[in-house]
Amino acid sequence: MTENNEQTSFDDLTNFTLSKELITRLDEDFCRASGVVLLGSSPQEVSDIVSLGMIDLSDDQAVFEVERIVSRKIRRVQLNMFELEAALGFGFGDESADEGSVMTLDVGKGRLALAHDNEIEFTPDQSTAKMVCDALSQAVRLRASDIHIEVYASDIDLRFRIDGILAQQSTPFSKANIKKVCSYLRVLSDLDITERKAAQDGRISTVYADQSGDVRQIDMRICVLPGPHGPDVVLRILDEDRINISLDKLGLDDASYKTLKEIIKQPGGLVIVAGPTASGKTTTLYSAMREINSDANKILTVEDPIEYEIPKVNQKQVSMHMSFADYSRAFMRQNPDMLMIGEVRDEETASAALRAAQMGHLVFTTLHARDVPSALARLLVLCSDRSLAVSGLAGILSQRLVRRICPKCVEPYEPDPEMLARIASLPEDISHVRGKGCSACNNTGYKGQTGVFELLKFNGQLRSIVLRGDAIDLESVSGFRPMLGDAVEKLRAGVTTIEEILRTVPLPDWA
Numbered sequence: 450m451t452e453n454n455e456q457t458s459f460d461d462l463t464n465f466t467l468s469k470e471l472i473t474r475l476d477e478d479f480c481r482a483s484g485v486v487l488l489g490s491s492p493q494e495v496s497d498i499v500s501l502g503m504i505d506l507s508d509d510q511a512v513f514e515v516e517r518i519v520s521r522k523i524r525r526v527q528l529n530m531f532e533l534e535a536a537l538g539f540g541f542g543d544e545s546a547d548e549g550s551v552m553t554l555d556v557g558k559g560r561l562a563l564a565h566d567n568e569i570e571f572t573p574d575q576s577t578a579k580m581v582c583d584a585l586s587q588a589v590r591l592r593a594s595d596i597h598i599e600v601y602a603s604d605i606d607l608r609f610r611i612d613g614i615l616a617q618q619s620t621p622f623s624k625a626n627i628k629k630v631c632s633y634l635r636v637l638s639d640l641d642i643t644e645r646k647a648a649q650d651g652r653i654s655t656v657y658a659d660q661s662g663d664v665r666q667i668d669m670r671i672c673v674l675p676g677p678h679g680p681d682v683v684l685r686i687l688d689e690d691r692i693n694i695s696l697d698k699l700g701l702d703d704a705s706y707k708t709l710k711e712i713i714k715q716p717g718g719l720v721i722v723a724g725p726t727a728s729g730k731t732t733t734l735y736s737a738m739r740e741i742n743s744d745a746n747k748i749l750t751v752e753d754p755i756e757y758e759i760p761k762v763n764q765k766q767v768s769m770h771m772s773f774a775d776y777s778r779a780f781m782r783q784n785p786d787m788l789m790i791g792e793v794r795d796e797e798t799a800s801a802a803l804r805a806a807q808m809g810h811l812v813f814t815t816l817h818a819r820d821v822p823s824a825l826a827r828l829l830v831l832c833s834d835r836s837l838a839v840s841g842l843a844g845i846l847s848q849r850l851v852r853r854i855c856p857k858c859v860e861p862y863e864p865d866p867e868m869l870a871r872i873a874s875l876p877e878d879i880s881h882v883r884g885k886g887c888s889a890c891n892n893t894g895y896k897g898q899t900g901v902f903e904l905l906k907f908n909g910q911l912r913s914i915v916l917r918g919d920a921i922d923l924e925s926v927s928g929f930r931p932m933l934g935d936a937v938e939k940l941r942a943g944v945t946t947i948e949e950i951l952r953t954v955p956l957p958d959w960a
Contacts, residue, residue: 465500465526466490472540474519483511484578486536487519488526497521502528502536504578507632507642527636530562530582561637561655563667565590571621577629580621581637585684587618589657589667591891594686594727596669600627600679611891612852612898613727613953631673631680638671645680649673650754653684665690670754687756696736699729700899702935708906708928709846713737713813718843718907719806721793723816723824729850729900730815731756734789737813738762741787750789751776767791777801781808790814799831799838806841819955820932821847821905822923825915839912845905847932851939851949853897854883855890864947871951875937882943899944901954903932931957 465488472480472487480486484504499521501512512523528536567586570579584607588596593609605627607620622630635642638651653669670685697706712720720737722730738748738759750759753767763783765776773790774797780788793799793814806812818824824845832838862883869875884894905911905926914921923929936950 465502467536467539469540472536475515477537477541479514480537480541482574482576483508483514484533484576485511485515486528486533486540487515488536498524500524500526502526502533504528504530504533505576505629505633506636507629508577530578534562561585561653562658563589563655564658565660569618569620571619575621577626577633580626581630581633584618584620584622585655585669586657588684588686589688592691592897594691596682596684596686598622598627598630598682600676600681602678610727611893612895613850614852614893616891616893627679631682634671634682634684635673640671640673646675648675657688670756685756689757692732692735692757694732694736696740699733699736699902700939701902701904702930702938704928705902705904705930705935708904709737709844710740712844712906713741713811715811715843717806717809717811719802719812719814719841720843721814721816721824721828721845723818723821723845723847724849725817725819727850728848729898730848733846733848733900734813734815735759738787738789741811746786747784748787748789749780749783749785750791751780752789752791772798774798774801777805781805785810787811788813792816793828793831796831796833799828800834803832803837803841806843807837811843812841818847820957821845821903822921825905825921829915835916835918839907839915842907842912844907846902847904848900848902849932849953849955850898851901851936851945851953852895853899853944854946855887855894855896857889857896858885858887858894859883859943860885868947868951872933872937872947872956874933875947876941879937879941880943881940881947883946895949899939901932901936901939901950903930903935905929933957 467488468490471489474487486502488500488502499519501515501523503525506525506527516523563582563586567583569583569587588609591609591611593611595610597608599606605620605622607618607622608615609618632642637653640649640651651671653671655667655669656664657667658664668687670687672683674681701709722733724730735757742748742762748762750762751765751767751773755764755766758764767773773794777790777798778801788805788810790798790802790812793802793816802812802814816824816827818827824847829835829838859882862881864881884890886892886894890896911921932954933956936954939945940947940950
């Protein structure tokens, strides 16, 4: 970046006047290759500084070339792909118009445009904007949940997390261009492009055109982490199509689905969804909220961060001024019917959530815990008042995600006997199937995910046991089925494989 502040100011204007005469001062091929366009009403009205709309604000070479052509200093203006295409279409289009005709370009109203047919290319000298746009488009097309850009001493890795598994991708990112790639991603997410020593979090707004021509909004949450060889970048793809799942489509068996519906339709109580990171907890919480959301209910949530916006739900973001506990206490003065506290992390938040449940509010939250017993034990550690913990608790749902066998290439097979032996209680009459690998599943044998669950509904008898400090014998609890049992039923039904179960599901001692 040049050191002249006037030359590098980033405008935040609502519109610019466009002139065909000014735009065509630059060659069209150069504009499209560099992702730039001249903004202004006419060359005669340009002062010492001309505004240059740019996709990549860090492209000093393009700025140098434009300065040479127009003999003016450049003020860089951030445009997205929609805005750039609109400006270039006006300037170089075939419409019959006077040479001096002008139009107005609205800036900041569009989003980064992604498309299903954007393929990662290795063309020399392609723009930073194209490389990034192609990579993000391919990630969405392949149903990735996360994009990992990792900088090492001698190379750059691009990996997509697809159905919970990281997969290496071929990429044009290199040591020569990674700084521009990271700067461009920072610009898109309104981060400080000069910051090199601290972690940064932001959000990128995009629209994606799928194969059928439908266009939908997809946001991406970005985390940039400095490292010895350059920044590592992780983008979480927030695609509402992937989380907009009804409660009956999560993968619950009929009995668990019926029990969970009974729990969430109670007038009050704390419902805990437990599991590690990326086990589908947020999807389950959102599905439950949609199930009970109506004009007659007021729902308040506190999240860190807010990943998806739910219509007619009052969602709040944790900040340096308001913590989970702060919001949980303040919610009581907002006359809610139902609360969602994104995560119980400390004793203060746990107590606030339980008191709200005890007062007759339905409260959802999550815990990072291995299974139902671990979640209960963690809650009792966080809440020293055992009577408060058990009186407010309505149920605990523990879950994992397993990959589904691709239906396009399913075939019978015999798993490794050593794998089968790891589950001593595994029935012998199961006919095992797997995905052979095809174009539909990107040759992985799997496509999509489903949940495996264990659900414990609290009642008076269980509360008495916990109050006495006795251990709960889950095998004797009516209606409770361990997560492994749910996983085995999905194995029997040909939904997943033994390899997936052993990779994902915690095995109890009796297994």
